[in-house]
Amino acid sequence: MRDPALIKAMFSGVSEKVGSRNAMTTKRPAPATWLGATNNITQQFLAAGGRPDVVSLAGGLPAAELYPIAEIEQATKRALERHGSAALEYGAVEGFPPLRALIAERFSAETGGRFTASNVLLTSGSMQALDLIGKVLIDPGDLIVAQAPTYLGALDAWRPRRPSYEPLDWNKPDVALMAKAKFVYSVPNYSNPTGVLVPEARRVALLDAVAKAGTWLVEDDPYLTMQLDGPPPPSILSAAARRGGRPYDGPVIYLGTVSKSLVPGLRVGWTLAEPDMIQKLVLAKQATDLSGSMFAQAVAFELLDRKVDVVHSAGIVPAYRERRDALCSEAARHLSDWFEWEVPPGGMFVWMRSKGNAIDTDELYRFAMEEKVAFVPSSVFDFTGKDRHAMRVNFTRSAPETIREGVRRLGRAIEAYVSSRPQLARR
């Protein structure tokens, strides 16, 4: 992956790394090996996004001003009234029983009742599920076949287990390759970072290939409710469920969350999988945090039980659509000489690729910082370390006016970048 010196240069002036005099002078044991191969880039991007003078198109954050604060306060009151001390306990490692049952019921509705609570584990956001899947399946060197570019958080989550990677080809899944993998990682709905929506035929083809290969398929689905141009095809999970028994026993491990449909700060997500895999994930979770927050899970239950997430998601879609359109129309004016993109049908991101790979987006980032605008360069999503010519641009966090201003700054950053390179400026 990335060169730590380059990262440091990229962020100089954005966030100071904590230097400890003490660590230099006192002998202390060395950290674990994987830490030598990591960096604090996600943290740095979050820090850059938090600076009031920077327009951040970098993060993957929902719009804070749209959070349903009043509904959450009411749900908390109901949770404590209805569940009392059960909402304040350690509770079962699997999660708050009423919420597990409700999730099983929701997913059963579209698959003829294949899911029971034994198929459901509640986690601290989907991110914890990624960590647990790594813990359960990966020994150092084990293979993950992942769609590339890959969600940065997934790469972060698995790094401590030291896996190897090969890219997933959605157009022609490689059964022989997948047969060697511990699991396949996919984000079919409005992928992070590319915003791509995978069509139904390719979903089914991947499921067929995974079944043939005899491996697991992780279907990460955080953006499900962010449908800007109508509903996506059915999930791979539902296709797998229709083929199997009850309780669900298929190869798909499905991850969902309230982070986008309600708020991220509850840290409530769910994993659906066959019961044996759920039990293995439970063992790993018990060893990670004993149990999730029954408090947050009880509040989430009260919200989902009244379909607040469904109503709220539908309510915020028009605002996000407006923001996406603001980004894409302003980008057409200021960025299209050097970048090209497809308008994503949902999610949070536009993936912009430098025409003819002319622009190195790691380098561009430094110019963007000068202009006080942030994005995420492609290299952080790339386990091969080769793709340095695209960028992920977020459209959900800021108001349309701010997004347009960010795009104009990005345009100026590109101009400055191009001017500094005579061979490009001549083009």
Add this chain to the structure above:
Amino acid sequence: MRDPALIKAMFSGVSEKVGSRNAMTTKRPAPATWLGATNNITQQFLAAGGRPDVVSLAGGLPAAELYPIAEIEQATKRALERHGSAALEYGAVEGFPPLRALIAERFSAETGGRFTASNVLLTSGSMQALDLIGKVLIDPGDLIVAQAPTYLGALDAWRPRRPSYEPLDWNKPDVALMAKAKFVYSVPNYSNPTGVLVPEARRVALLDAVAKAGTWLVEDDPYLTMQLDGPPPPSILSAAARRGGRPYDGPVIYLGTVSKSLVPGLRVGWTLAEPDMIQKLVLAKQATDLSGSMFAQAVAFELLDRKVDVVHSAGIVPAYRERRDALCSEAARHLSDWFEWEVPPGGMFVWMRSKGNAIDTDELYRFAMEEKVAFVPSSVFDFTGKDRHAMRVNFTRSAPETIREGVRRLGRAIEAYVSSRPQLARR
């Protein structure tokens, strides 16, 4: 550690292991190596504790009927009013800034201002801190010097990193041994499982030895507020802080939590350490769950800011003291022929050792299940796998009457055990 077949036998009828027909017939990748060396015993104990007909003296749970539900509801209301969307965000990986500052301030009060927010990481209970410490420091085979018997959750947390263990001798810390260790693990206040309170001189001696060895010292302090016979000696952290600079730069990594002073279901804990170690733990946490629950951390802030935890802890101590005394007096009547113990000055547990190691507590557990009473046998706390002659008995979860009934059942279980072994019955 334990023999899986024995565990299965111990819990037969208590909790069914999920067997998957599918896992037998479908080829799926093998799990990670560490899972072969683990078991779901904590989960099983929790399940046994949840059965309404069983008196559970097994868990480490506070008394649910004493939870400050009204205060938590008010704190939630205040948190949403005062912090709004900031209480519903992903937020900084380090945790909710006001709570970090408050924790630094509290610990500074007794050490002349040595701690700043750079010394503080908020975690999902102390348990997550144990997981993160393992991630940051342990490669397979690395040495941990741990007090023995050891908190089961710590053994669980570190198992996926596959460490080796040597016992900590509190009476004569072995500097040469500790110099080979990645860290030393200790619970000086009312230890889990033994209830032991380590005197001040031994704390200071351990700190000296750790400093000489050039390693880290994890001071796990969940039971601090459960002071049944007056306050404990100062923490090892405070001794280390007084020796060093500002921000704090000592070798102690200190873990605290609201799980016992307020409620476990918020899942809010704090780690204090020198800033470089905090930054490494932050990298590991980011890779684990992106960030903690700002919602739960903001609620905890509102509670701690008004010292609800201090007032609440002081208020529940008399109830816990009564329960401890009920346990010990009833045990003197029914268990003292076969077991001996010291009355713990705080915490949640009495550690009972079989006189002359006559009774195997793994075996006794099966008789206890027949009598519908649960405890935790010593073997689960023992990384050497040798100690099978003691048991951990909890006194915080149940009312005094229930505790007495549990002890009487335990007495009957011992009688049945002894009767089944003629060589003991003749004694």
